[in-house]
Amino acid sequence: xxxxxxxxxxxxxGSTRVIHGVDLDIKKGEFIVFVGPSxxxxxxxxxxxxxxxxxxxxxxxxxEALVNxxxxxxxxxxxxxxxxxxxxHMSVFENMAFGLELSKVSKEEIFKKVAxxxxxxxxxxxxxxxxxxxxxxxxxxxAIGRAIVRNPKVFLFDEPLSNxxxxxxxxxxxxIAKLHREMNATMVYVTHxxxxxxxxxxxxxxxxxxxxxQVGSPLELYHRPQNxxxxxxxxSPKMNFIKSSVVSLQxxxxxxxxxxxxxxxxxxxxxxxxxxxxxKVGIRPEHLSVSAEGPMTGVVEVIESLGESHFLYxxxxxxxxxxxxxxxxxxxxxxxxxxxEVPGSLCHVFRKDDTALPRAFDADIGHHTPAHAASExx
Amino acid sequence: xxxxxxxxxxxxxxxxxxxxxxxRIRSAWLFLSPMLITLAVVAGWPLLRTIWLGFTDANLxxxxxxxxxxLENYYVTFDGEAYGLLVxxxxxxxVWNTIWFTVVSVGLETIFGMFIALVLNAxxxxxxxxxxxxxxxxxxxxxxxxxxxxxxxxxxxxxxxEILLTIGLISQPxxxxxxPDTAMWAVIMVxxxxxxxxxxxxxxxxxxxxxxxIYEAARVDGVHPVRxxxxxxxxxxxxxxxxxxxxxxxxxxxIFDLIYVLTSNSAxxxxxxxxxxxxxxxxxxxxYGSAAATLLFLIVAVMTTITLMAxxxxxxxGPQS
Ligand SMILES: Nc1ncnc2c1ncn2[C@@H]1O[C@H](COP(=O)(O)OP(=O)(O)O)[C@@H](O)[C@H]1O
Ligand SMILES: [Mg+2]
Numbered sequence: 002x003x004x005x006x007x008x009x010x011x012x013x014x015g016s017t018r019v020i021h022g023v024d025l026d027i028k029k030g031e032f033i034v035f036v037g038p039s040x041x042x043x044x045x046x047x048x049x050x051x052x053x054x055x056x057x058x059x060x061x062x063x064x065e066a067l068v069n070x071x072x073x074x075x076x077x078x079x080x081x082x083x084x085x086x087x088x089x090h091m092s093v094f095e096n097m098a099f100g101l102e103l104s105k106v107s108k109e110e111i112f113k114k115v116a117x118x119x120x121x122x123x124x125x126x127x128x129x130x131x132x133x134x135x136x137x138x139x140x141x142x143x144a145i146g147r148a149i150v151r152n153p154k155v156f157l158f159d160e161p162l163s164n165x166x167x168x169x170x171x172x173x174x175x176x177i178a179k180l181h182r183e184m185n186a187t188m189v190y191v192t193h194x195x196x197x198x199x200x201x202x203x204x205x206x207x208x209x210x211x212x213x214x215q216v217g218s219p220l221e222l223y224h225r226p227q228n229x230x231x232x233x234x235x236x237s238p239k240m241n242f243i244k245s246s247v248v249s250l251q252x253x254x255x256x257x258x259x260x261x262x263x264x265x266x267x268x269x270x271x272x273x274x275x276x277x278x279x280x281k282v283g284i285r286p287e288h289l290s291v292s293a294e295g296p297m298t299g300v301v302e303v304i305e306s307l308g309e310s311h312f313l314y315x316x317x318x319x320x321x322x323x324x325x326x327x328x329x330x331x332x333x334x335x336x337x338x339x340x341x342e343v344p345g346s347l348c349h350v351f352r353k354d355d356t357a358l359p360r361a362f363d364a365d366i367g368h369h370t371p372a373h374a375a376s377e378x379x
Numbered sequence: 380x381x382x383x384x385x386x387x388x389x390x391x392x393x394x395x396x397x398x399x400x401x402x403r404i405r406s407a408w409l410f411l412s413p414m415l416i417t418l419a420v421v422a423g424w425p426l427l428r429t430i431w432l433g434f435t436d437a438n439l440x441x442x443x444x445x446x447x448x449x450l451e452n453y454y455v456t457f458d459g460e461a462y463g464l465l466v467x468x469x470x471x472x473x474v475w476n477t478i479w480f481t482v483v484s485v486g487l488e489t490i491f492g493m494f495i496a497l498v499l500n501a502x503x504x505x506x507x508x509x510x511x512x513x514x515x516x517x518x519x520x521x522x523x524x525x526x527x528x529x530x531x532x533x534x535x536x537x538x539x540x541e542i543l544l545t546i547g548l549i550s551q552p553x554x555x556x557x558x559p560d561t562a563m564w565a566v567i568m569v570x571x572x573x574x575x576x577x578x579x580x581x582x583x584x585x586x587x588x589x590x591x592x593i594y595e596a597a598r599v600d601g602v603h604p605v606r607x608x609x610x611x612x613x614x615x616x617x618x619x620x621x622x623x624x625x626x627x628x629x630x631x632x633x634i635f636d637l638i639y640v641l642t643s644n645s646a647x648x649x650x651x652x653x654x655x656x657x658x659x660x661x662x663x664x665x666x667y668g669s670a671a672a673t674l675l676f677l678i679v680a681v682m683t684t685i686t687l688m689a690x691x692x693x694x695x696x697g698p699q700s
Contacts (some may be wrong), residue, residue: 053595074601086592100600151600155455356429 010059037208044253044317079148261318263296267348283349286326432669439663452670473654481631492578526642585619
């Protein structure tokens with residue numbers, strides 16, 4: 002398996018620049034996930050690695066070899082497409098064997114390889130079927146099987162699960178994670194679904210408008226987002242951002258104002274901020290809780306009950322809608338005025354330019370990780 | 380048609396047609412009836428009348444004195460000698476000319492049309508303009524383009540001979556449309572020139588229905604483009620291709636105007652339609668000519684059936700998903 006290295010990679014379509022100088026090191030056997038909003042250039046970046054698009058500027062290395070000018074085949078990559086891209090007139094077997102037939106592989110060997118792969122993916126009973134006769138999940142397994150039989154250096158996945166229904170998506174997600182563990186292959190995986198990113202990735206690359214916002218392990222991105230974009234993108238439901246200002250700089254952190262007059266001491270280093278500066282306070286819905294003595298008040302506007310948890314949408318004193326996640330049921334009603342507990346150790350503070358103040362107090366990180374987030378990580 | 384077909388198809392499955400289903404079938408027939416009546420009047424009636432005339436001794440000089448003579452136009456023995464269409468060497472010559480013309484011209488049109496369609500399917504600047512420009516030969520009325528080519532192929536004043544003489548490929552002018560060796564090829568060439576664009580567009584329509592992602596998958600898998608063409612493109616556009624070929628073959632089997640304008644009644648190029656016209660108009664033998672037209676109809680019907688079966692084409696089947 003391979004290292005993949007990108008050095009200052011740019012991509013223009015005509016006069017539109019879509020990828021703005023991406024640097025990235027992907028280690029052997031690593032599972033890398035590209036996430037970002039739709040249209041941010043995830044697919045384009047993947048297709049640049051695949052060789053389906055020409056790199057406008059910059060260098061791409063696979064296994065230390067410069068591959069800018071090499072064809073997809075010479076790069077020894079395999080790709081799984083969102084739309085499966087199966088040959089509609091060929092059986093499952095033929096679909097998987099088609100790419101092997103010309104490389105000097107004997108018939109028996111092809112047969113053996115396809116049979117083996119089909120066994121792993123539980124496709125053996127379907128080998129003679131046409132794609133039309135398969136369900137979405139089965140089609141995607143065939144597409145993955147077609148990639149596996151080629152024994153590539155790098156697997157590339159472009160939103161492979163986004164055409165599947167929710168239940169199947171979870172199941173396939175687990176299968177892909179298992180596959181990665183068993184094959185120990187280098188995989189680059191594109192998704193806009195941050196749950197997929199969190200659960201599958203060794204490292205996540207957050208992209209925004211053709212630029213890398215942050216690279217890191219899922220928990221690193223969750224706990225230490227470098228800017229408001231990453232903070233808002235990673236985590237579901239989305240982090241709350243509250244307009245605020247610095248009240249004082251303390252030894253334990255930065256004291257910031259909360260809507261309604263209260264303050265909280267956020268456990269962040271006071272890098273580059275001074276008393277009176279405008280900042281944004283970020284706090285995740287799962288870290289807020291209803292409490293009579295809370296420093297922040299608001300009016301409940303909407304309640305969503307999911308059974309195992311509930312969401313409160315609370316209008317704060319500044320008029321911002323704040324999301325609060327709580328366990329189980331709630332007795333609150335729409336229109337109730339409530340106070341919210343804001344744990345300073347779990348607050349993020351962003352400067353005016355949306356960059357994050359470093360969260361200096363490591364001790365707290367991890368202790369407050371909510372149970373459900375931890376269980377989702379395989 | 381689809382409405383009626385699917386409605387009756389659905390009806391077959393359940394033994395008791397619901398009121399809704401039978402209502403639907405009724406309104407489907409209602410909507411179809413103007414077309415069916417028009418077809419019966421403009422296609423059915425002339426066809427039946429032609430078939431009927433084929434069994435008579437009708438003559439253009441006096442159509443009121445027409446008598447039924449059974450199969451005598453097709454085959455009759457008289458004083459030990461056989462007469463009639465089925466033993467007429469001129470008729471069989473016309474049949475073979477037509478079939479030869481059809482096979483060669485449709486074959487060439489398919490190959491060239493495929494080539495042009497593949498080019499037009501690629502992305503390049505000014506593609507829309509080229510697509511429109513390619514259609515020009517097809518848009519010109521056949522009589523006009525045939526006459527135009529007739530002049531270009533003229534043995535004395537034609538531009539083709541002029542060019543070939545100038546560059547020294549031939550030392551004497553060739554009578555392209557009169558020389559038995561070249562007449563049929565001249566006809567085929569003009570037909571290919573004229574009809575390839577139509578074929579190309581039909582094939583292009585087929586190509587554009589193909590999913591683009593499978594070509595990227597093939598590229599990633601490193602499959603050679605030629606292999607992709609034969610193993611992926613060709614099988615996938617086969618249904619569209621077969622329909623295009625059948626369209627063209629039906630057309631070619633009835634070829635008349637091009638041959639008539641280019642070579643008139645020459646035996647070297649005479650097609651079935653030209654033969655029928657000659658009997659009907661020049662020789663005024665309406666009965667005999669109608670018999671030829673009927674036989675032409677039967678031959679076209681049989682050839683179509685054979686092609687459909689050989690190509691395993693199901694005309695009622697929709698495009699593959
Ligand atoms: N072939 C192309 N020609 C022109 N623009 C393109 C092409 N492919 C993608 N783009 C543009 O590049 C941007 C990124 O696209 P893409 O990589 O598909 O986004 P994502 O996969 O993150 O949703 C989009 O704005 C899209 O319009
Ligand atoms: Mg995409």
